Amino acid sequence: MTLATLGVCVATLWRPIQHRWLTWLVLRAESPAQSLVDGVVASDAHPDVLLSRLWGMGKIPHRLAVLNYLQTHRSSGSALRAEEVAILTDAARGSDLEAKDLAFTVLGVRHHPELRSLSLEQLRDIDPAVRALGLQQLARAGDVQLVPLVIPFLKDSDPRVVAAAGQALGKWTSNNFGMRLSLALPDFKRDLIPNADTAALQQGVARGMDWWREHQSDFAASQIELPRPSASWRLPASDFSLADLAGNQVRLSTFRGKPVLVSFWATTTTNAFDFLSELADVQRRNGDRFVILGISLDGTPLANTEGCGDEDEHSGHVHGDEHMHMAHVHAGHIRMQVEQFVQSKKITYPVLMDSAAEAGHRFSALELPTNIIIDRDGNVRRRFVGLRSGAVVEAMLAEAEKPAQNSQTEAK
Structure with missing residues (x-):
């Protein structure tokens, strides 16, 4: 051979x-x-x-x-x-919003026949980001018969949903109501309360409602209703055990029986500071009904943080016990920084240190803050990146108290 x-x-x-x-x-x-x-x-x-x-x-x-x-x-x-x-x-x-967004991207580009019904299902959701996503996807459909379903969202509590509804309405009716998405920015990932141009948005809503009053009779025969979500979504939450700021080990599974919000963040996640305070308010209002766990990813690549302090000029040559000692000192310094941050922000719920990003990787906390809602049976019921109001977080946690088959709560 x-x-x-x-x-x-x-x-x-x-x-x-x-x-x-x-x-x-x-x-x-x-x-x-x-x-x-x-x-x-x-x-x-x-x-x-x-x-x-x-x-x-x-x-x-x-x-x-x-x-x-x-x-x-x-x-x-x-x-x-x-x-x-x-x-x-x-x-x-x-109910993983990142997964949902990716799926709609693929289906939307192809104008898949399932796109319309799937988009309509999003409009009952308690998360305004999901409602906005559904409206944005429906705008692709170009189906003027959907107008009666979209009109109520001009009165939505979140201006980003209002702007998305106005965009869809304008596209379907070939009218410029002046409700541009830019009037309610930034998106849900970057700010707790959008910097909305309230006056311009209200003017657009008024024009849209005037149009509706004039044309409502054209849709009197419409029998289209919002479909109910066809399936509940849950995945078993991956268990973990992490140290709190006092060094005590805390295991996720010990909170079985109560809804849990796990929020991954870092002290460098400046856009999340107000959100962390909102979570503290949620905890205070609800006592031991819900569990909120903050997980710090400081000192890990997921936090995009650099090493703290000055490096020793011989750091590339340390080995064995000396290396372990330096790592311990570094971890202690990071913990001290997080403790000071927690005190300054008046965070009262438990904060755990994920120094190896073990839990962070399991829940794909590649953008911060990443938030996980876990139901009383230990299943992941929601996952979203970014910020929500305390009222929305409370509604999500209340949803997770219910059995999975009845978990989907309608937006009011």
Whole structure:
């Protein structure tokens, strides 16, 4: 056998072995790299089966990796396969807002027939960000018969929802009511209370309502109703044990029986400072009815923080006990910073230190603040990045008190 022939044989045998090994790594990883997932799925003989398997694991990082793969590789080109549509519709009906947004992106680009009904389902949600997403997606439909369903959202309590409703109404009726999305910015990730141009928005609402009073009779025969969400969404929450600021270990599963809000943040997350105070108010108003846990990611790459203090000029040459001592001192310094921050912000709920970003990776806290609502049975019922008012947070926690089949609460 020549060396060339031997090389071909080795390569032929090695590729499937390498693929199985990489697939095993993806399945076992707490938070697999997107590039690794993309490579494994693209080279698999049955990519749809592998995508369904990753989705069915019920792990947040794996699910987001699947949706990111579909967004990158399946937003155009050939028709979506049945397995892919099943994943996308499941995500769109779920309560992970990041997953929901990715799913709607893929379905929206393709003008998928499920887009209309899935968008309508979002309008009953208690989260204004979900309602705004549903309205923005409905605007793509161009169905003027949906006008009666959208009119009530011109009176929504959140100006970003009002602006989204005005945009949809203007597009469908070919009218410029002046309700631009820019009137209610920034988005839900960057500010607790939008810097809305209230006067301009109210003027737009008045023009929209004037138009409705004039044309309402044209829609008298409309029998379209908002569909109820077709499925409740929950995933078993990955348990963890982290130290609080006093050094005591706190395990998530010990709070089983009560709704829990887990909020990942860092002292560098300046846009979240008011939100953290809102959470403290929620805790004070509700006593021990709900549990709120703050998890600091300070000192980890997820916090985008640099090392504290000056580095020793010989830090690249320390080993063994000296290295461990330096790491301990560094961790102590980070904890002290977090303690001072907690005191300055009058945070009264427990704050845990995720110094290795263990829990942060499990819940894909790649943007801060990332918030997880866990129900009394230990299932993740909501996940969202960004800020919400105390009233919305309370409604989400109250929702998590109810059995899953009755968990979806309508917006008022």
